[in-house]
Amino acid sequence: MSENNLQKMNLIYQGIIEQLDVGIHAVDEAGKTLIYNRKMCEMESMKKEDVLGKKIQDVFKFQENQESTLLHSLQNKKEILNVKQTYFNNRGIEITTVNKTLPIQENRQMVAAVEIATDVTKMEKLMRANKRTNDANLSFTQIIGQSGPLIEVIELAKRATRTNSNVLIVGETGTGKELFAQSIHHESDRATKPFVSQNCAALPDSLIESILFGTVRGAFTGALDSPGLFEQAQGGTLLLDELNSLNITLQAKLLRVIQEKKVRRLGATKEIDVDVRIIATMNEDPVDAIASGKLRKDLYFRLAVITVMVPALRERIDDLPVLLDYFISQYNQLFSMNVDGVSDEVFALFAAHNWPGNIRELEHAIEAAMNLMHHEREIMYEHLPYHYRKGDKGQHKLRPLKKNYSGQLLDQLAQFEQQVIEDTLRQNDNHITNSAQQLGLSRQSLQYRMKRLQIRGGE
Incomplete structure (x- = not known):
């Protein structure tokens, strides 16, 4: 191969190594760094000039009774697979990687060792x-x-x-x-x-x-x-x-x-x-x-x-008022705010929502809404995260409420719930299982609600 082609191949290899999404670190037979790619720089928070040409033990520190997997492979001429290693860079920052380390030999003589490292610092x-x-x-x-x-x-x-x-x-x-x-x-x-x-x-x-x-x-x-x-x-x-x-x-x-x-x-x-x-x-x-x-x-x-x-939260939606009070109180303390509650519109939307993320989703919704508030005392519709206001396929839209509901908010919500369940049962010829599926409830949860609301019928 001509010298010109060799130069081209070297450029190609360097380009590939730099673009890989795993760390590549290679040392010569004396333990001095030959190759140190971009990903390795990111993982170890180091600059190339801090590592290239220097011995590993002069740059990195290892935990007591541990040594570099690169040096171990180099000294013992052994391949090391999927070993977790925790060590520190020259500023004392802790790094944890899972390494595949390979010895490189020529005519049975060690000439280098190369390590392919995956960053698991956050995972650790x-x-x-x-x-x-x-x-x-x-x-x-x-x-x-x-x-x-x-x-x-x-x-x-x-x-x-x-x-x-x-x-x-x-x-x-x-x-x-x-x-x-x-x-x-x-x-x-x-x-x-x-x-x-x-x-x-x-x-x-x-x-x-x-x-x-x-x-x-x-x-x-x-x-x-x-x-x-x-x-x-x-x-x-x-x-x-x-x-x-x-x-x-x-x-x-x-x-x-x-x-x-x-x-x-x-x-x-x-x-x-x-x-x-x-x-x-x-x-x-x-x-x-x-x-x-x-x-x-x-x-x-x-x-x-x-x-x-x-x-699931949708099966215990009666707990919504006390959960809202609890999370609002928690974030009032955390954010030094004085929010009293949610508007009727927001409460009705929450009561109709399916809550796939359950209690955790409700907590995040309250936290997100209170981050958008200034001096208001109630969480309003416009404070809610985008996906509650613009839900896909209308999944968060409210059913139309009748105007003749009376009493306090919880009484009106109970009347609304009764109307929805009775309408759904009629649509499904009083079939409990089909009605529960349409409402996004379990059969047991629907039966509990029917008993609480004194709704008769179903099979």
């Missing part, structure tokens, strides 16, 4: 935030609401505080499943022991096994003696949030720990006895999760000794 911080011992003394009294469906679920959950049986909490995203889990723990005999929470969806498969079960020094490059979540929750409660996001293979290992009450750290030869109560949450129907292969049936039966079904 999120993981630490989720993997915590929660000391807040939360209880059922802090679950906001007085509706029939909610009170029924609270009473069921309270019974779970009397035993150490595992609990499965099922509910849509944003319904407050973790609040139920914490309440069960803090009103049980385990209240003085740790409550450790982990969102299974927040962890990549390459990390979650070591987080759950722990590691011993030398299990893989950079591994230290580290207790897993089961050991951290010893004597207390381990909350596994969004269990249906957990890899099926790991579900099998989790099942074994639950059955045998013993955990073995990665790389260890002996098992550790654990006394931990498991509370798991799911944001979909367990039967559907089993059918789609997301959840092992045997694990489900182990965890669902007690099953708590948290109702």
Whole structure:
């Protein structure tokens, strides 16, 4: 190949390396940096001139008993795959990456090592935030609401505080499943022991096994003696949030720990006895999760000794007034405001909304609206986020209200609700299931509302 073609090829290679969305860091046989691409600069908050031509150990600092995966690969002539590494740049900023590191040899002589790095710094911080011992003394009294469906679920959950049986909490995203889990723990005999929470969806498969079960020094490059979540929750409660996001293979290992009450750290030869109560949450129907292969049936039966079904906001819309008062009060304190409530128009819109994001969506709607207010005392229609005012396909538009409703606001809303349910039943020849589907309710929720409003009929 001519020198001109070689120059062109080098330019092409450099262009590709610079545009890759993963970090590329290569060192020569002496450990001095040869290649350091744009993405690596972003990940490590460094300039190229701070790294190129310099030895790794002169630029970066590593945790005690750890070393650079690049240097390890260079010195031991070994490929290192999917290893998490936490280290610090020259300004002390912490960086966490998952690396694939390859030795480069020529005639059996080491000439370089190259590392392909994926940034998981934010993921690591999120993981630490989720993997915590929660000391807040939360209880059922802090679950906001007085509706029939909610009170029924609270009473069921309270019974779970009397035993150490595992609990499965099922509910849509944003319904407050973790609040139920914490309440069960803090009103049980385990209240003085740790409550450790982990969102299974927040962890990549390459990390979650070591987080759950722990590691011993030398299990893989950079591994230290580290207790897993089961050991951290010893004597207390381990909350596994969004269990249906957990890899099926790991579900099998989790099942074994639950059955045998013993955990073995990665790389260890002996098992550790654990006394931990498991509370798991799911944001979909367990039967559907089993059918789609997301959840092992045997694990489900182990965890669902007690099953708590948290109702969606649309199924407990009677709690809307007290929830609005609660969130407005919270943001009044946070924003130093004096908002009294919402306008009749906003309340009616909220009462008719389907709330796919449930309580969390309602809280965000209040927060967003109060950010747009000045000195007004009520949240008005124009303060609402755009999608409530301009909902797709009219899904947020209000039904026309009759003019002959009387009494206070809640009385008028009850009259409106009764009218809508009676009209829908008539349209569906009193068929409960079809009417519930049209209204966006469960059959049970519609029957509860009919009983409360003394509406007869249905089949």
